[in-house]
Amino acid sequence: MIKLKITLEQIESLDKRMEKHSEKPGPLMPTLHDAQKIIGCIPNEIQELISNKLKVPIAKINGVVTFYAQFSLVPKGKNVVGVCLGTACYVKGAQAILDKVGSTLKIKSGETSEDGEFTLEATRCIGACGLAPVMSINEEVYGKLNVSKTIEALKEHEGVTLND
Ligand code: FES
Structure with missing residues (x-):
C-alpha cells in the first residue's frame, strides 16, 4: 500500500x-x-x-x-483502472477482463500496486452498456474489450509490467 x-x-x-x-x-x-x-x-x-x-x-x-466510489480512505494509484461488472458487461465477459487486468498488474480488485502506479476497481454500470464489456483508465473509457484489447489499453499507460 x-x-x-x-x-x-x-x-x-x-x-x-x-x-x-x-x-x-x-x-x-x-x-x-x-x-x-x-x-x-x-x-x-x-x-x-x-x-x-x-x-x-x-x-x-x-x-x-x-x-461513494469516488471517495477513498486510502491513497489511490496514479492510474485508476475500473472494470465494469454491471449486468451488460458481466454477460459479455467482464470477469475475464477483470481477471486479466488483475494478473497483468499483479493486484486484486480494491488494491493498489506496490509502485503506486495502478489501483484496480470493479465498478457498477458506468452508463456505457452499448460498448460492453467496458473498462475505464482514469477518465478514458475503453469498450468492446477482449483480453488482447485490454492489454493494449493498459500498455498505453506507463509502468505496466506484463505477466503473461
Ligand atoms: S453494465 Fe457496464 S457500462 Fe453498463
Missing part, C-alpha cells in the same frame, strides 16, 4: 476550501470532493478535521466516504 504523507500546505488548502463551502448550504459534498482531490484520499484524521470544521458528525462523514 502507498504510504500517505499529508503536508501542511494540503491542510491549509483544504481549510480554505472549507471556509468557502461553509458560506453556502450543503458544504459536506463539495468539501469531500476537494479533500479527495487535494489529499488523494480521505482518511480518518481528515474526516475528523472536516467534522470539527463543518460541525457534521464523523459517522455521517464516514458513511458518505465509504458509500
Whole structure:
C-alpha cells in the first residue's frame, strides 16, 4: 500500500476550501470532493478535521466516504483502472477482463500496486452498456474489450509490467 504523507500546505488548502463551502448550504459534498482531490484520499484524521470544521458528525462523514466510489480512505494509484461488472458487461465477459487486468498488474480488485502506479476497481454500470464489456483508465473509457484489447489499453499507460 502507498504510504500517505499529508503536508501542511494540503491542510491549509483544504481549510480554505472549507471556509468557502461553509458560506453556502450543503458544504459536506463539495468539501469531500476537494479533500479527495487535494489529499488523494480521505482518511480518518481528515474526516475528523472536516467534522470539527463543518460541525457534521464523523459517522455521517464516514458513511458518505465509504458509500461513494469516488471517495477513498486510502491513497489511490496514479492510474485508476475500473472494470465494469454491471449486468451488460458481466454477460459479455467482464470477469475475464477483470481477471486479466488483475494478473497483468499483479493486484486484486480494491488494491493498489506496490509502485503506486495502478489501483484496480470493479465498478457498477458506468452508463456505457452499448460498448460492453467496458473498462475505464482514469477518465478514458475503453469498450468492446477482449483480453488482447485490454492489454493494449493498459500498455498505453506507463509502468505496466506484463505477466503473461
Ligand atoms: S453494465 Fe457496464 S457500462 Fe453498463
